[in-house]
Amino acid sequence: MEASKEHGLTGSPEVAAAMEAARALGRALGESAQFKRFEAAHDALQADTEARQKLNEFLSHRQELSMESMFGSTDQAALEKLEQEWQSLSAMPSIISYLHAQEDLLAVLREAAARISQQIGLDYGAACSPSGGR
Amino acid sequence: MENNHADNLATVQQRTDEFIEALLATPAIRRFREAARQFETDRHLLAVRRPLEERPNGKQPR
Numbered sequence: 001m002e003a004s005k006e007h008g009l010t011g012s013p014e015v016a017a018a019m020e021a022a023r024a025l026g027r028a029l030g031e032s033a034q035f036k037r038f039e040a041a042h043d044a045l046q047a048d049t050e051a052r053q054k055l056n057e058f059l060s061h062r063q064e065l066s067m068e069s070m071f072g073s074t075d076q077a078a079l080e081k082l083e084q085e086w087q088s089l090s091a092m093p094s095i096i097s098y099l100h101a102q103e104d105l106l107a108v109l110r111e112a113a114a115r116i117s118q119q120i121g122l123d124y125g126a127a128c129s130p131s132g133g134r
Numbered sequence: 135m136e137n138n139h140a141d142n143l144a145t146v147q148q149r150t151d152e153f154i155e156a157l158l159a160t161p162a163i164r165r166f167r168e169a170a171r172q173f174e175t176d177r178h179l180l181a182v183r184r185p186l187e188e189r190p191n192g193k194q195p196r
Contacts, residue, residue: 012160012161014160014161015162017156017159018153018156018157018159018160021152021155021156021157022156024149024152024153025146025149025150025153028146028148028149029146031142031145032142032145032146033142034142108143108146112146112147112150115150116153116154116157119154119157120154120158120167121166122166
């Protein structure tokens with residue numbers, strides 16, 4: 001805690017103002033049409049049992065294949081089956097809506113992050129990732 | 135609907151700019167920007183950096 005204060009991470013009015021500005025940005029993003037559409041699409045997907053089951057199966061198969069490919073034993077037939085599963089999934093209305101809503105929201109978030117990165121001189125998105133951009 | 139959509143995006147942009155302004159005023163970002171400026175302009179640092187960044191084919195490392 002002392003180290004944080006020493007490095008200006010907490011305790012100064014400027015930092016408090018930055019935190020409040022960050023919260024205001026978060027609220028604005030939460031009120032955006034893109035976020036609301038994403039939230040609705042997410043809820044619709046959660047309510048679509050069939051789509052969710054297919055999606056879980058697809059993700060599970062994709063993970064299995066990813067593990068297999070790490071050991072150099074990718075099965076071509078399994079890859080084709082995975083591709084078919086994706087084709088079937090991506091034709092489902094709730095999945096289509098979710099993917100479109102996600103894409104639209106990500107575009108807004110990326111634009112905001114790019115603005116911030118450009119102005120402060122560091123890759124803001126990478127710096128905020130769990131590894132801190134390292 | 136379209137107007138609302140544009141209004142929402144304008145608000146996001148405005149809040150982003152306010153956040154940037156607030157970030158730029160913090161001690162941490164001020165120190166970072168000063169360090170970055172020195173890193174790019176300090177002639178002693180440049181004298182050390184240049185040989186390190188030069189590669190045999192003349193390309194800069196990524």
